Amino acid sequence: MKYVSLQQADFDPGAEQAKLEALSPGAVSSFTGLVRGDDGISAMTLEHYPGMTEAALNALADEALSRWPLKGVVLIHRIGRMTVGERIVQVTIASDHRAAALEACAFLIDRLKTNAPFWKQEEWSDGKCRWVEAKCSDDAAAERWDQAAK
Amino acid sequence: MTKVKILYFAWVREQIGLTEEQVELPAEIETVANLIDWLAGRSDTHALAFADRSKIRCAIDQSIVAQDASIGVAKEIAFFPPVTGG
Numbered sequence: 503m504k505y506v507s508l509q510q511a512d513f514d515p516g517a518e519q520a521k522l523e524a525l526s527p528g529a530v531s532s533f534t535g536l537v538r539g540d541d542g543i544s545a546m547t548l549e550h551y552p553g554m555t556e557a558a559l560n561a562l563a564d565e566a567l568s569r570w571p572l573k574g575v576v577l578i579h580r581i582g583r584m585t586v587g588e589r590i591v592q593v594t595i596a597s598d599h600r601a602a603a604l605e606a607c608a609f610l611i612d613r614l615k616t617n618a619p620f621w622k623q624e625e626w627s628d629g630k631c632r633w634v635e636a637k638c639s640d641d642a643a644a645e646r647w648d649q650a651a652k
Numbered sequence: 653m654t655k656v657k658i659l660y661f662a663w664v665r666e667q668i669g670l671t672e673e674q675v676e677l678p679a680e681i682e683t684v685a686n687l688i689d690w691l692a693g694r695s696d697t698h699a700l701a702f703a704d705r706s707k708i709r710c711a712i713d714q715s716i717v718a719q720d721a722s723i724g725v726a727k728e729i730a731f732f733p734p735v736t737g738g
Contacts, residue, residue, distance in 0.1 A: 535738060548737070549661060549662055550661075550737075551659070551661060551711070551714070551730060551732070553714060554711060554714035554730075557714060579737065579738075590738075591737075591738055611738055614737050614738040615735075615736070615737055615738035616735065617735075618735060618737045618738075619661070619711070619716075619730075619732065619735050619737075620735055620736060620737025620738070621661060621662035621732065621733060621735060621736055621737075622736045622737070623662070633662055633663045633733065633736075634736045635733075635734070635736070636733070636734030636735065636736050640738075
């Protein structure tokens, strides 16, 4: 089972978890990314490349399904403006085994940061805005899955 | 001359002041790097956006490519900063 969604609306991690539990796997892993309030940030706006983003998310989910024995993959990424504490991204994985569930979840989150065309702009309450810069540590986290490729 | 749609995202879009533009590519433009040089000459805002090439990423027909990649028969070429999703 694969469910990939790019959406403005919020989502319910519990509902996604329940959908995957219904597949009767031995394990379900889950990651939810939220807007952090660092440095007094009040909101975050996510811009993306329509068309390419959907294709990139689907390709990542397909790669996870081909690399690990999974029963289900849920990948939800929001776009648009979100305030501090709001959910941005959800990865939920069902497998019969914990290692596959945990590894596939980490793989998707690491690769999402480097392989999908999203750009974050931070916003402060006084109206000041700043584009988030890509981090070398994100590249390193994504590249460890290249080395682990069979 | 080949017609190509150029797209800009994030601060590249803001600095140039355009989300997209249709351009007629001169035949001598073979690679992404050639195209960046040519686009940088279109206006002061283009020059500013493309001033630091190390901060520019490119996708040809929605696939990310390096700046030495050949443009070939591309229909859509996008320029943007390194991605920051997740």
